Amino acid sequence: MKNAQSKTVVFITGAFVHHSCWDKWKTYFEANGYKAIVPPWPHKNKSPEVLRNSHPNAEIASNRLRELTEYFASIINGLPEKPVLIGHSIGGLIVQLLLQKGLGSLGVAIHSVPPQGIFTFKLSFLKAGWGPLGFFSSTKKTFFMSFAQWKYAFTNGMDCEEQKEAYYQFAIPESKLIVRDTITSAAKLNFESPHPPLLLTSGSDDNTIPASLNYSNYKKYKHSNSITEYKEFKGRNHFVLGQSTWKEDAHYILEWIRSQANSY
Template sequence: MSAARKTIVMIHGMWGGGWYWDNYRRFFEAKGYQCLAPDLRYHDMPANQMPLAKLGATGLLDYAADLEIEIRALPEKPILFGHSMGGLLAQILASRDCAQAAVCITPAAPAGILSLRYSVLKSFFGIFTRGAFWKHAHQLDYERAVYAMMHKLPDAERRAIYNRCGWESGRVMAEIGLWPLGFKGAQVDASRVTCPMLIVAGAEDRITPASVVRKVAQKYQPRSTYMEFAGHAHWILKEPGWEKPAAQIAAWLEAQ
């Protein structure tokens, strides 16, 4: 897949924004790709500002609908990159024929794949134990964010990144983690995914464990390729040595 004039739409994860992708954006733009990294709905607010009440009730399909409008306006189908929750959104959009290829990096799992491991429950425990949490927006406290996502980042970078993280929809968390209880939104029909899929895991990921990510890759066989990186965890986009996974993703794209 030649980089010439190809567009990559980069979809960020929970509590984040397009800034998640700074390293990857520079890396892939240097290879000739046009990179777009939109903020999801209500995610362009300062992290220290109280969220809009609407955010708490916003669901995955709301995010997907916004992204689909942007994607359909492009001159051709883009390559989708998605990290964490964004990786699940990339799967949903791929099932809508919105991608010529999709790269799902430490992705959240779709409905049908049980993701509630001990480390996942520990990461979300403070949120899941709040009454009717799925009706409100939430932040992760700093210590829990470090445990869940930032433990492979240098100490000096953790606080700076955390300070940029904002609020996230409780409804989205329920749709991803508690689909067995009837929450809808995370369903993906694998038979409708016809583009090549690259599924990337970090061997030390606590919030989207590699054992879960492997099952995501299995869901899309034979169209999927699985890569797992030792020494990396959830924030693989910014962890020391991030260039190696980025280079292997680039090589996979060029081989398509």
């Protein structure tokens, strides 16, 4: 007997941005009958301004991917039903890791940081990621993007005033260890195992996670009886959640979720 579809959505935030980046998405999904939950990362349950002023923040700097994945797992285990999981960037990777553990009814990974073993030498990816990796600097201190780095890694192609507004509204300090953990066993997936339905989305203009990297991620999945789908959106950068086209993306994702009713 197939399961009724979950009406609970857990949004999982990526690195470098405040969880309020999901506010419009939360409202949209709630208006469509879902209970939407947006948990802040550990040590980040304060306003963006307070978090920026705390840089370098030793508590945030201590965050690690394995522990962060378990943190979200504990939240999900406390819910009355297996939720729909929607994550962006490292949040997308966490969605993939949680689905592997059987902790979601289905998942959407938006511009997901790829699991261990998937890499590209595309210049934009290397340029966007070099600073956050924080090589030759202390991992006890957070990394905080300059506005120039933000413009390249997140909001490329947008109007300068829009880029500036997004920077001061959402940019926060981040753990360098979290970024480094994405190339370790903490980010390992078994692509041949069965999993709940998964949609991976990408953006043609994303410098941080190029669409080709998301497509490689998608193509790694091998279990023939599990649903894995891919969608590339034109003109989307890494700030996809806050671009003017966000509702078009949210609508596509919502319709995909609805199309999976009773499929798993």
